[in-house]
Amino acid sequence: MAASAGQATPNRRVIAREIADAYGRAVTTVQQQWMTSDLWPPVVGKRGRWHEYDFADVDAVVREHFLRDHQVGGNPDDLLTIAEISEYTGLAPATVRADISRGRIKRDPDDYADGVKRWKRSTIEAAMKGRRKYSRPPESATPTDIEIGVRITVPAAVFDNYQPLVGQLVELLGSFSERLREEGGSLEITTAGQDPS
Known part of the structure; x- marks a missing residue:
């Protein structure tokens, strides 16, 4: 999270641009992905053409649902397979493979012993910095209408x-x-x- 988020006070009202600055995201990400979520807090006011939101409510939703959490710990030199990277980061194995092919995770593995590609935990940590979190519905969720x-x-x-x-x-x-x-x-x-x- 960007340093400016720490300057926010609990009762502060914020607009999309300030939310984007606080979390180091683009305004379009905030407006088109975060604010369209059913989980987004209600509007508490208006500033010009911008809706205002209570920062404490926004921060709680963003931390809970939009900032990617992954396990912390382990030796930075540990070698992880794609399946282990998936478990460590919470990303689906297909997403890990896509990130590798797109260069978000370096394409060349740190180790290729026995024909198995492995990346250092530190390599994965570097790739995960700043990655946004996607909220998945719980496994027991029933299908809903698509908007x-x-x-x-x-x-x-x-x-x-x-x-x-x-x-x-x-x-x-x-x-x-x-x-x-x-x-x-x-x-x-x-x-x-x-x-x-």
């Missing part, structure tokens, strides 16, 4: 150029909405500024 979000922003100065396309999109989504409702789903179309139809 899909799309946001289209058209500058007001050129809206007239796009209005026919926006109208077509709204018409298409309207028929899609009818099908969804028949199957127990829903579709909400909102606009700000001008009428899309």
